[in-house]
Amino acid sequence: MTRFDITILGCGSAMPTTLHNPPSQLVELNEKLFMIDCGEGTQLQMRKYKARIGKLHSLFISHLHGDHIFGLPGLISTLSLLGRTTDLHIYAHKEIDFMLKPLLTYMGNHLSFMIHLHPLNPLKKELIYENNNIRISSFPLKHRINTNGFLFEEKEAPNHIIREMINYYNIPIKEIPAIKGGADFVTSDGTVIPNRILTHPAAPPRRYAYCSDTVYAPEIIPYIEGVDLLYHEATFAESELNRATETYHSTARQAAEIAAAAGAKKLVIGHFSSRYNELVTLLNEAKALFPEVELADEGKILSL
Helix, strand or coil: CCCEEEEEEECECCCCCCCCCCCEEEEEECCEEEEECCCCCHHHHHHHCCCCHHHEEEEECCCCCHHHHCCHHHHHHHHHHCCCCCCEEEEECHHHHHHHHHHHHHHHHHCCCCEEEEECCCCCCEEEEECCCEEEEEEECCCCCCCEEEEEEECCCCCEECHHHHHHCCCCHHHHHHHHCCCCEECCCCCEECHHHHEECCCCCCEEEEECCCCCCHHHHHHHCCCCEEEEECCECHHHHHHHHHCCCCEHHHHHHHHHHHCCCCEEEECECCCCCCCHHHHHHHHCCCCCEEECCCCCEEEC
């Protein structure tokens, strides 16, 4: 089974603090490295936690508030200084051009690679990246400006053929792909060997959903139903419910309600307000409703 890891680079919110960096995560999946959001100082966080910065495949930007994008100029500059030549793909709302165009003009011929912008649809779920093994989709969240969440999922793998059965039934190599796909095997004397004897199921595909920033929004549940891991913002405690609603953010309890209703296996909460010097209150409020929850923290690696 290949790695499916999420590394937290930053889990704070808009107001800078000495406790948490602005939002950013790395998702390592199918031997590729993806970034979600890019708050100020993200490239330094990658260095600090020894991320393979040169292996970065694509960036996914949830929305265009500064705490999610102010790290882009530094990251792009760092990638160029490292001699990157592979194209960089950025999935973001089209208005990000206000930052990218002046930046690219400023860097001019000094930029060693091409940047391709893929506009997100803020109104409905869409498949935005796919290869033979994985899918990445975006879906709408509910914030003060256009905001999207992201769903990273493995594709269902074919059955594994049992090696001993290949030798026992003298199965030709050319027959193996069909058997992995569910076909029975017919021996030279016409005996049908059922597929269930020849194979065992592959591990279930793993799924990770990222939801930040958003007010409490039950309409997102169909997009994230049954995920193995859900990251959901929990900017405020329940005592600040009115403030959360006014600013289009969620409380820790509301994040837990979404996780429970979606049937998520595990919840990680983040995007913490700068008003909290300790986060036990947020954790306890979420755990009271959804026991399988933990706090995001810089450097934490979550493995699926």
